Amino acid sequence: MDTKSLMIEKATLLFQQKGYKSVGVSEILKACDVTKGALYHHFPNGKEELLIACLKSLKEAITIDMEDIFKRHSSTQEATQFMINKLIRNLETEGKLTGYTFSSIVSEMATVSEPVRQACNSLYENIQTIYYTKLVTEGFSNEAASDVALLMTTSIEGAIMLCQTQQSTAPLKTISKLLPTILKG
Amino acid sequence: MDTKSLMIEKATLLFQQKGYKSVGVSEILKACDVTKGALYHHFPNGKEELLIACLKSLKEAITIDMEDIFKRHSSTQEATQFMINKLIRNLETEGKLTGYTFSSIVSEMATVSEPVRQACNSLYENIQTIYYTKLVTEGFSNEAASDVALLMTTSIEGAIMLCQTQQSTAPLKTISKLLPTILKG
């Protein structure tokens, strides 16, 4: 793999796990086994530009992944439950959440850096659009679909945070169980 | 006010707004107009001990505030909607979220520091207990009340994050609107 992609991949993982400020450039460099020359060659504006590249890459990855899941399951409920299960499995095997979440970056950077905020916003919008589209095909009105998509996004994102503090997958499992309620519209 | 309380108050605000790593001790010191001597006198273990003190103080403040709201409103729905409105007003006037949230600390520190994780967990548990208690008095079964309390917590916490990225209060407003759905059990 080329150096640039490698750096984005490794940095994404580190940022997701530890947040932005907690990860030093030297740490990223070490993980990729490259030096500063490489970083500032590919990302002239340094760390923050790398973060934004990570968010864009993450957006693509999540979109592809979710769209595939939502294509393969007939109902929103089944698809979402499958997705949450994937999150849970991920959390159980790796110990840390490295899948769809990037909440640390949001809460740490959204109020500080405008470009980062926009990248995060774009990511959330994409996720909600996937829910929305599926819900509309199921007969939901535009408004109802939009509302439910938001509720799904927030409750899953919130559940991920609770899983971190509780060090258990219970919150995500409960949300998965409550999906029928959420999807009542 | 005594120095220690002042430091907790100012630091809490800064930690909520910027996260943990992003706030330097010197920044806190400047905000309080004190010096390092004062900090390491009251908090011998430094910055992290101060953070934990902030979380404990925040827990008390939130508990008192929420219990008061839930005492003054007959139904869970009314109480929660009032609470969300308060969050929205807070967000609109101050521009930043300084009320109930501390998501930045969770996602940044939960996987790094065990004492901090426990403090955050204790805070979330308190919030859920307040919901739970009220729901049980309304006739919910123990399990249903527990589930709904979780869903309320996660969706509000998630909505706060979306408000930050969108720079709007729309997500919280939508969650407030969807409360009847959430409370169907």
Place this chain on the structure above:
DNA sequence: CCTTACATACCAACCGGTCTGTTTGCTATT
């Protein structure tokens, strides 16, 4: 031969934390 893709050395700024004063207020003794 000149651009791309790095490596390496270097830097000022800042980080959290420690150490050593110094002031202040209470308290026990005379």
Place this chain on the structure above:
DNA sequence: AATAGCAAACAGACCGGTTGGTATGTAAGG
């Protein structure tokens, strides 16, 4: 009541380590 003593409550200088970032060097490829 005066004073001695002593601990609490800071202030401020200082420290090694790390931070993100830059400037220069260099090897490879077209």
